[in-house]
Amino acid sequence: MVVGKKIEIQNRATSVLNLLKREYPVAICELTHDSAFQLLAATILSAQCTDVRVNMVTPALFAAYPTPEKLASADLSHVEQLVRSTGFYQTKAKNLIGMADQVMTRFGGEVPREIEDLITLPGVGRKTANVLRSVVFGLPGLPVDTHVGRLSRRLGLTKLEDAVKVEFELNALLPPVEWGEFSLRLILHGRRVCDARKPKCEECLLESLCPSSLLPTKRKPRKVVKKGAKKSANKSSKKTAKKTAKKARRK
């Protein structure tokens, strides 16, 4: 990448970071939890599901299985029943029990902190691992979900689609201490303003520095051709064509 372009993207990332911090001073994870184990379970359940729905399910799940030890020996069909409404419930229930079992057998009942360890647990990818690191352990971690990916591309901070590659590109643009909350703020902004289908660019605080701000809500409205106007326009153009043909024949 040309050096000037690189500096431009770096400056834009810093401006986005500062503006989002001002707009959303409080950036918290919306999944209800009291411990690393609970957040890990809730984040596994949040795949393809809203935080609101997960928060409706977890109180009963955590009441029945408050520790990794209890969840590791749970009855699969009971867990399935508890998490059914979050979708993909059979896989999620299996992953929850598998995660708890491995936390017990490989990590002495403590959720690990290192990303290399976290991603070996069933149902845990880099996104979930980074949520854990940044929200519970206060360590650097930038979870890239659908909002973070979309906004980063619209804001011209990356051109990449792959979440892991986007994570590394963003990491290089921002101080590690900001990674977790930057992700949370982009998610908030994606939900409230920069919608996937209808971004509200006209009310977006990032509009002046966003290369996508003309898309699509700020496009000029197409001219509406009144009924009848089109017909008469066609007629007159046909007449003109006939006249021109006549003149040509006379010559």
Ligand code: SF4
């Ligand atoms: S200006 Fe529009 S496209 Fe850019 S971040 Fe804001 S809402 Fe999204």
